[in-house]
Amino acid sequence: GNSVTQMEGPVTLSEEAFLTINCTYTATGYPSLFWYVQYPGEGLQLLLKATKADDKGSNKGFEATYRKETTSFHLEKGSVQVSDSAVYFCALIPAAGNKLTFGGGTRVLVKP
Amino acid sequence: ETGVTQTPRHLVMGMTNKKSLKCEQHLGHNAMYWYKQSAKKPLELMFVYNFKEQTENNSVPSRFSPECPNSSHLFLHLHTLQPEDSALYLCASSLGGAGGKGAGGIDTQYFGPGTRLTVL
Numbered sequence: 505g506n507s508v509t510q511m512e513g514p515v516t517l518s519e520e521a522f523l524t525i526n527c528t529y530t531a532t533g534y535p536s537l538f539w540y541v542q543y544p545g546e547g548l549q550l551l552l553k554a555t556k557a558d559d560k561g562s563n564k565g566f567e568a569t570y571r572k573e574t575t576s577f578h579l580e581k582g583s584v585q586v587s588d589s590a591v592y593f594c595a596l597i598p599a600a601g602n603k604l605t606f607g608g609g610t611r612v613l614v615k616p
Numbered sequence: 617e618t619g620v621t622q623t624p625r626h627l628v629m630g631m632t633n634k635k636s637l638k639c640e641q642h643l644g645h646n647a648m649y650w651y652k653q654s655a656k657k658p659l660e661l662m663f664v665y666n667f668k669e670q671t672e673n674n675s676v677p678s679r680f681s682p683e684c685p686n687s688s689h690l691f692l693h694l695h696t697l698q699p700e701d702s703a704l705y706l707c708a709s710s711l712g713g714a715g716g717k718g719a720g721g722i723d724t725q726y727f728g729p730g731t732r733l734t735v736l
Binding site: 536538540546547548549550553593597602603604606607608609 | 620622647658659661664672704706708710712723724725726727728729730
């Protein structure tokens, strides 16, 4: 079956530090890949997505590149802010079907 | 109002109560979903509706009863819940449609803010 594995948190950073959250997946074919973010007390917001190999999704300074050869979709941001403190979820939708499979989430805490 | 809305945002109920969660989407989507988010557990898909028809029930106990009267509204009726059912319940919607794929071949899901449920 399909699965998504992401690094466990919490990840604690200082403001303006570089953030990387690793995500790898298991799926047949070419799934679509997503990063969602959940701010404290809120639901999930779509952060970025990529639909095919070598696609780069980007939004709000975050980037992730669809790497088919390593089945990865790592999330990066060059300079984090306190407001980036949240839980980040990596997810996939298989090539056939519409069922989202989520990773366990990574909590990020950015300190001033 | 835009996007996906959920009411109430917070709910406290006893094990003998009956309550309902409501979700409404203003995106013109055809598919709607219920998820459960518990502490320290991955997000769990509960139900999927496509064009008002239930297409997935992920082995959810019968004390949770979904209802989808139209493509814009989704309810989750709750009765005789247990304390372990306390969680954040998230609703989502997507374009859905033929083959479960929206425009461009991706059926991106958009989430509401959730209802924080506490069962005493």
